[in-house]
Amino acid sequence: MMANPDPVDLPMSVLRWQAELLARIRFLAGEHSRVQAAGWANFEPREPGEDPRAAWRAGLDVLEAQREHAEQSALSAGAQPVWIADARTLGALSAHQRPDRDATAALPARADPRQAFCMDMLSLDLWHLQRMAAVAAARAGGQAEGRWSLGAQPRAELRFGQNMSLHRRRVTALARAAEITPAEGDRLWGPGAEGARRAHAQRLTGYDELSVAHEWNYYAQSRTDLTVPPYAANDPATAPRAAVPPSPRRFLDAATATAHRISVEVAAAYSDSALDAGVLTAAIDSALSGGHDRWPTQTDEPTNLTAGDRSPGIESDPY
Structure with missing residues (x-):
């Protein structure tokens, strides 16, 4: 055969x-x-x-x-x-209703059927990537503030990082196949995606520790998915120079910054000093801006992605 x-x-x-x-x-x-x-x-x-x-x-x-x-x-x-x-x-x-479609709904439609299909798949993988970043930020925030009673899970953290890297590489391949422009990239995962990040973060504010842990554990399960969907595979020698998403760490930095902003806004709602809240918000924005406000259109990840490639994880950094 x-x-x-x-x-x-x-x-x-x-x-x-x-x-x-x-x-x-x-x-x-x-x-x-x-x-x-x-x-x-x-x-x-x-x-x-x-x-x-x-x-x-x-x-x-x-x-x-x-x-x-x-x-x-x-x-x-x-x-x-x-x-x-x-x-x-x-x-x-x-x-x-698919919340993941909000990201690509405002972008120009692709006339090419293959590109249109890849755009639809990209929205789904990107939604999961942003969701993972928000869940990881919520978990890390609980640990840093002493609100996390569950123990460390080194192996699960490694799998979580590998899965996040897997989704990022899938989005990269799909972005190239759909020929995402730099302007579109800004709206999908750059400054223009702040609305999506806030939606994820605000939903998680209503979660208790066990609910966050449950969702985090879901994303930390072993996965056998192909890193590059076969229909999105491309020859790196001829692939268009499309905008691609930043590293998983940058997604986490952005999700963390958004979570901090929401926390400040909630605190300001119960504060008598709007000025103090504004100063605090500005200070947090300034401290975190280096991690999410300047989004590159290219990264140093491998470009020779072909069907069947699997995620190698992201070295010692679980995210």
Whole structure:
């Protein structure tokens, strides 16, 4: 049996055809999820007198059959099962509110199907990367302030760092495939992403120690994901010089700075001295600005990312 070729060896026309099939799978999975969530009560049958519930179920069956046919076509076109699973998952999620889509929703849409698919995947991985940074910042803050009673977990901390690096490298590959510009990069992970960082931090302010630990442990589990999604693999010699995210440490620095700002704002709300609160906020901003206000468009991470690369972790720094 002939082995499937590496994506970097495939003509761009084949990759685009595969991406179009993946986009159809995503659309059909999304329609199935939307119709299923809406229920049969308001479903309009095509034929007069037809039972709404029966018509609703028949409609779901048609969508599922069409999706399965598209998946078989994608397999025949050389698409890998993991790509198809990604498309199916994105489609199922599209019928529900996805906070991760807020980051890319305002960016120019990609006409190229492959780039559009990579943009959608990028938003999901970036959301997890920013979420991990916020959770790590909340955990570290609790430890520094003596509000953390749980013991150290060196091995789990290493796995957490490896997973954070994995998400960062996936975002890097997807950013190159989608040709993210420096201006778009600023909005996704630079100064323009402060709204996303605040949303993560504010949600965590309502968590107790066990809730933060539970979410942190979730992200510290062993992962077997590919670092570079196969459909985003590119030849470093011809890859566009796209903007790429900073290191995981910079994400953590930014999340920590945001958490500090929110803490100051909460304290100021109960303070009689708005001036003191303003001075304190300015001092924190000044002390932390070096870690998050100047975002590079390139980093010193390896550029020769190909399908199958796995995260080596980030040396002795768990984040």
